[in-house]
Amino acid sequence: MAAENPTSSDSSGSNGSSDSSPTWGIELTPEHPPDRIADLAALAETEGFDVAFSSSHYFNRDPFVTLSRMAERTDSIALGPGVVNPFQDHPVTLAARMATVDEISEGRGVYGIGAGDRSALSNLGFEHDRPLRRVLEAFSVARDLWAGETVTHDGTFTAQDASLNLEPTEIPVYVGAQGPHMLRMSAKHADGVLVNASHPRDLEWAADQLEIGLADRPDDRGPFEALAFSSVSVADEEAAAREAARPPVAFIAGGAAPPVIERHGLDEAAVETVGRHLEAGSLSAAFEAVTPEMIDAFAVAGTPETVADRFEAILEFVDGVVVGSPLGPDLEVAVEQAARALEQAQV
Template identity: 65%
Template structure:
C-alpha cells in the first residue's frame, strides 16, 4: 500500500473469504503474510462469517500485513458502526487497518429488504463521516443516512479508504475523493477503460490543503503518510493451480456470479452472447447454482477471471499491471487454497 517506503513494485493483495472459520482465516492470513502479500482483505457477505471477527483473528495471527474489509457496504450496517469496526481492527493490529467500502451487491441487499438508493452518494458520505470520526470529531450528518452527535470513544485512528468500484461514476468519485480504488475486474480491456475514468477523477481531485479546508480540518491534522497518493488496484478473480483445467474449473462459481451481475455494456465489451449471460443470471437468481455454473462458458472464464497455471497467471498479471498499481488476488484463489496463495505470490513475483 502507499507509505513512506513505497517503491515502484506493484502492491500485492489478497481476498480471503470468511466461508472459513475465524481461526482458519487467521491461518490463511499468516500464510499470505509469509508469502509476501502487502494487504489482506476479508470479504463481506451476510451468508458468511462476520468479516470483522475474521479480521480480528487475522490481526492476531500476523505482524506486518495490512488488513481490512473488502468490501463492506453502508446499507446493511450503519456507516458510523462501520467506522468504529474498522478503527477497532486498526487499533488491535497496531495501525495496519485499511477500509474497503463500496455500494454492495444489489441482489444480496434486496434479499435483506434494503433499497440500493443513491449508491455513489451513500458511499462518499459514509467514508467522509468515517474520516471525521477517526479524527476524533463529534459529527451530525443528514443525508443518505442520519447521525446525530456521534463520536468514537477511543484514540484517533488513520485508515486509508479504498472504494470498490466498477461503473464510471464510482470510479471517478473514488479517484477524486478516496485514497484508492478496488476495481472489480480481471481483464485488461476493463482495466484500461477503468483507468480512463480514474484519470478523469484525478483531474478533479482537490489539493490536500483544499480537501482539509473543505472538511474543516486545519493543515497537518491528517498527516498519515498512507494518504499521500492515490492507488489503483485490480480486485481480480483468480484461480491458480498446477493443472490448467483444474484451475479453470474452480473458476466457474465466481465467474457465474460476476456474469450474473454484469451490466449489458460489460457483456457487450467482451463479445459475450447476451442470451448465454442471461441464462447464467437467471439460474443464479433462482438459486440453481449448479445450473448457473454449467452455463459458464470458456470465454466467460477468460474475460472475468485470471485462471490457469502459475506461468499463465503471471502472464495475465503482467497484462493487468499495464493499467493499475497493483493486484488483489480474489476469490476463488484456486482449488487448494494454500497452494493457490503460494502460486499467486510466485506469479506476482515474476512480474514485480
Template identity: 70%
Template sequence: MSDETEGGDDSTANAAADESVGPTWGIELTPEHPPDRIADLASLAESEGFDIAFASSHYFNRDPFVTLSRMVDTTDEIRLGPGVVNPYESHPVKLASQTATIDEISGGRGVFGVGAGDRSSLSNLGIERDRPLRRVLETFDLARELWDGETVTHEGTFTARDASLNVDPPSASIPVYVGAQGPHMLRMSAKHADGALINAAHPRDLEWAAGQIEQGLDARPDEYGEFESLAFASVSVAGDEATARESARPPVAFIVGGAAEPVLERHDIDRGVAESVSDALERGELHEAFGAVTPSMVDAFCIAGTTETVADRFDAVLEHVDGIVVGSPLGPDLEDAIERASEARSRTSR
C-alpha cells in the same frame, strides 16, 4: 551520500525511486471458512509477501470484522481490512467504529474497503440500494471525521446525530479503498478516496477503468495526496490449467449475473447466455448456473490457469493499475493457490 549523487539528475533519481516501490499486492480471503482457518491463510499470505489482506463481506458468510480480529493475532505487518463492506446492511457510524477497532488492535494496520454492495444480495434482505455513489462518499467522509475524534451530525442518505467514537485509532489516516466498477463510482473514488478496488480481471476492462479514474484524478485536490488503483481480480491458480479454470466457474457465474450490458459487449458475450446464468442464480439453481459458464466468460472475468499463465496475466493487468488484489476463488487448494499466486507475482516484470 556522495557529491556526485547529490548533484545527479533529479528525474533519473525519482524514476529509480518510483520503480523501487513496485506494485501493491493484496489478497481477498473469504470467511466461508472458520475464522481460525482464514487467520492461518492471512499468516501464509504475509509470509509470501502480500501487502494487504481483505476479509470479504457477505451476509451469508462469517462476520468479516470477527475474522479480521483473528487475522490480527496471526500476523505482524500485513495491512488488514474489510473488502468490501457496504453502508446499507450496517450503519456508517458502526462501520467506522469497527474499522477503527481493527486499526487499534493491529497497531495501525487497518484499511477501510467500502462499496455500494451487491444489489441482488441486498434485495434478498429487503434493502433498497438507493443513491449508491452519494451514500458511499458520505460514509467514508463521516468515517474520516470520526477517526479524527470529531463529534458529527449528518443528514443525508443516512442520519447521524452527535455521533462520536470512544476509539482512538493509531493510524494518522486509515486508508479508504472504494470498491468500484461503474464510471461514476470510479471517478468519485479517484477524486475523494485513497484508492479504488476495481472489480475487474481483464486488461480491456482495466484499461477502460483507468480512463475513468484519470478523469477523477483531474479534479482531485492536491491535499488529498497519492491515489492507488488496485485490480480486485478473481484469480484461480493451480498446477493444472483445466482444474484452475473449473474452480473459477462459481465466482465467474456471479460476476456474469451482475455484469452490465457494456461489459458483456466489450467481451462479445451473448446477452442471452449471460441471462441464463443470471436466471439460474435467481432461482437458486447454482449447479445449473455454474454449468452455464462458458470458456469466454472465464477468460473475461477471471485470471485462471497455471502459475505461468497467471504471471502473464498479472503483467498485462499491471499495465493499467498500481497493484492487484488476488481475489476469490484463489484456486482449488487455498494454501497451494496463495503460494502459486506469490510465485506468479515474483515472475512479473514489475
C-alpha cells in the same frame, strides 16, 4: 501505516505509472472458520503480500471478527474488509468496527467500502438507493469520526452527535468500484480504489475513468492507488483452475452490465441463462452454464505461468493486484502460487 501511504508500495498514481513495486493484495473469504482464514493471512504475509482483505457477505462469517483473528496471527500485513457496504450496517457502526481493527492491529487497518451487491441487499430488504452518494458520505463521516470529531449528519443516512470512544487515527479508504461514476468519485475523494475487474481490457477502460476523477482531486488529498480486485484461480493443472473459477464467474457474469458484455463479445443469451439460474437459486445450473469465454473475461485462471502473464498485462493499467476469490482449488497452494506468479509478472 498512514493514509497518505496506504500500502507498502508508495504508489503515486493510477494506470501503473509508479516506478515502485506493485502492491500485492489478497482477498480471503470467510466461508471457512476464522482460524483457517487467519492461517491463510499469516501465510500470505510470509509470501510477501502487502494487504489482506476479508470479504463481506451476509451468508459468510463476520469479516470484522475474522479480521481480529487475522490481526492476532500477523505482524505487518495491512488488514481490512473487502468490502463492506453502508446499507446493511450503519456507517457510524462500520467506522467504529473499522477503528477497532486498526487499533488491535496497531495501525494496519485499511477500510474497503463499496455500494454492495444489489441482489444480496434485496434479499435482506434493503433499498440500494443513491449508492454513490451513500458510499461517499459514509467514508467522509468515518474519517471525521476517526479524527476524534463529534459528527451530526443528515444526508443519505442520519447521525446525531455521534463520536467514537477510541483514540484518533487515520485509516486509508479504498472504494470498491466498477461503474464509471464510482470510479471517478473514488479517484477524487478516496485513498485508493479496488477495481472489480480481471481483464486488461476492462482495467484499461477503468483507468480512463480514474484519470477523469484524478483531474479533480484536491492537491491536499495525497497519493492515490488503483488496485485490480480480480477473481483469480491458480493450480498446477489449468483445467482444475478454470473449473474452480466457475462459481465467482457465474456471479460476475450474472451481474455484468451490457457494455461489459459487449466489450468482451460475449453471447448475450448465454449470459442471460446464467443470470436466470442465479435468480432462481439454481446455483449448480448457473455454474454449469458458465462458458470458457466468460472465464476468460471475468477471471484470471490457469497455471502459475498463465496467471503470471495475465498479471503482467493487468499491471499496465493499475498499481497492484488483489488476488480475489476463489484463489484456486487448494487455498494454501494457491496463495503460494499466486505469490510466485506476481513475482514473475514483475520480472
